[in-house]
Amino acid sequence: MRLTEDHDDFRKSVRHFVDTVVNPCADDWERDGAFPAHDVFPKAAEVGLLGIEYDPAYGGLGADHSYQMVACEELGRMASAGVSMAIGVQSMMATPSLAELGTHEQKVAFLAPAIAGEAVAAIAVTEPDTGSDVARLRTRARRDGGDWVVSGRKMFITNGAQADWVCLLARTSDEGGYRGISQIVVPTTTPGFTVSRTLDKLGNHASDTAEIVLEDVRVPVANTIGEVGRGFQQQMQQFVIERMSAAYTTVGQCDRALEQTRRFVAERSVFGTPLASKQYVAFRLAELQAKVDLLRSHNRETCEARMAREDITRMASVAKLTAGRLVREVADTCLQFHGGMGYVEETWTSRFYRDARLASIGGGADEVMLQVLARLDGLPA
Ligand SMILES: Cc1cc2nc3c(=O)[nH]c(=O)nc-3n(C[C@H](O)[C@H](O)[C@H](O)COP(=O)(O)OP(=O)(O)OC[C@H]3O[C@@H](n4cnc5c(N)ncnc54)[C@H](O)[C@@H]3O)c2cc1C
Incomplete structure (x- = not known):
């Protein structure tokens, strides 16, 4: 693959963001154990970093995947891997399913604010008892009329302490294994959603990593991304x-x-x-x-x-x-x-x-x- 002058220009703008917004503050954020995502993400959004491949109708750049690759290479040059990981979670881990399979209403409510950096997103898959073996997850979403009622625990959630919503993977039927699992957008202000603790880690200190408890968290079934039961x-x-x-x-x-x-x-x-x-x-x-x-x-x-x-x-x-x-x-x-x-x-x-x-x-x-x-x-x- 040959990269073009457009890629070079984009690379320069991402490097400028890294050099002027992140690197001067990296030591302080590492010491504090977190970086202010709600301040930094809007600046990342100005460069287009939070929605490179996403539809311009929702604020994305509408660029192809090669620009995402260039952006990641530049994010790797940050003095703080924690901030680079947090941006990666927002743009390449918590939002791709929503951008690909979400409804217009979901994209307006959750994707557009994430692309603009106004909302911080997290991906909640891992649980205290299971990480590698995703099909063993136990967080349960029980249907009650037009709502899911979600209970469970999620572990190691990057951006979890600052997130406005999480892309949650939960069991929505008793089929077991990889069947009957769904992806659901859960706003973190929903009653029953709590960050029980943040974890002190070996590295990536500027990134907050949370354990999350969900107790009878009620969200609309309309927040399901894609097909119910196809979340795995x-x-x-x-x-x-x-x-x-x-x-x-x-x-x-x-x-x-x-x-x-x-x-x-x-x-x-x-x-x-x-x-x-x-x-x-x-x-x-x-x-x-x-x-x-x-x-x-x-x-x-x-x-x-x-x-x-x-x-x-x-x-x-x-x-x-x-x-x-x-x-x-x-x-x-x-x-x-x-x-x-x-x-x-x-x-x-x-x-x-x-x-x-x-x-x-x-x-x-x-x-x-x-x-x-x-x-x-x-x-x-
Ligand atoms: C800093 C940090 C940030 C994270 N951010 C997120 C996040 O944002 N969202 C999220 O959902 N999760 C997140 N995670 C969780 C991460 O994805 C899991 O830690 C990882 O998938 C491993 O799962 P586990 O910790 O449960 O280890 P386990 O699944 O218990 O595995 C333990 C070890 O067993 C070995 N192992 C696993 N499978 C096999 C196999 N088949 N054969 C042989 N050996 C095997 C590996 O060495 C593995 O490290 C984060 C973790 C950390 C540490």
Whole structure:
């Protein structure tokens, strides 16, 4: 895939947003354990970041998927992975099903404010007892006339403490397994919806991660996205986009980390010569950049396939698995080459090392990607 001058211009505007709105505040937000999403999202919306592929009738840019890829690569260059993840949740995890399958009324009420950055959205799938095995979720929506009455718990919900609505996955029948599950938009002001706690994490400190309790939360059946009972399948499609968002973002994260480390090893002298002149150091950094280049190429091919409306389940699983492992390897090596200063909080490497660990767990663990791939290869995983 060849990118055009239009892509370059869009990339510059996203980089400007990252450099002027996010990076100057990143340290403060990391320390505070959250960033002010209601202040930052309208500024992200001005660049079009929250609705790149969505219908202009609801405030989207109406651009193709390649612009989403470019945006994610730039978001990966943020000094705070937590903010980049929060924007990713808003634009590529909580809203794709709504944009694809929602009714006009739902889009006016929930999608348009999310695209404008006026509403913060979250995706609520994981529960305390089940994450990887989505089909075992227990949150139950019981039908009562024109309403769902929802009870259950959701765990690790990004943006959860600040969200105005969540895209909730709940069981709407007793069929069991992946049958009888639905995606429902739940406004967080609905009585019975509470954030029971926010979680103190290893990394991604600027992003709030909530545990949510739902006790007899009453929402209209009209808030169901797409088809009642098809929520599992719809969520699997939404996951494919989420996984590509992680893989696109990883390229930006690794590019930035390797650029900064190349600059550092050129300046730092060890045993009388610049660190960069040691063949091991130079080769190691060159090899990691080559791996990032390969991921970038794979991402671009996947992006093209998605634009051609092909099934990208396999390509997205390869991308997510590769990205999760690669960003951890890059983070570990960059920290190592910075020596003792790499291990202290004032150097960017320590935050990057902590943040990178999530990539192999969130949005489908490495082993879940391997399970998908093994099954596609005909193995009985
Ligand atoms: C910071 C953060 C933000 C998150 N944000 C969200 C969010 O916004 N919304 C949301 O719904 N969820 C969110 N999650 C949840 C995340 O998607 C889950 O943590 C993840 O899917 C793993 O689920 P689990 O934690 O329940 O682990 P489990 O499912 O219990 O798995 C534990 C471990 O078992 C291994 N494993 C899993 N399956 C297999 C297998 N088939 N074969 C072999 N080994 C296996 C893996 O190593 C896995 O890490 C977030 C998590 C974190 C930490």
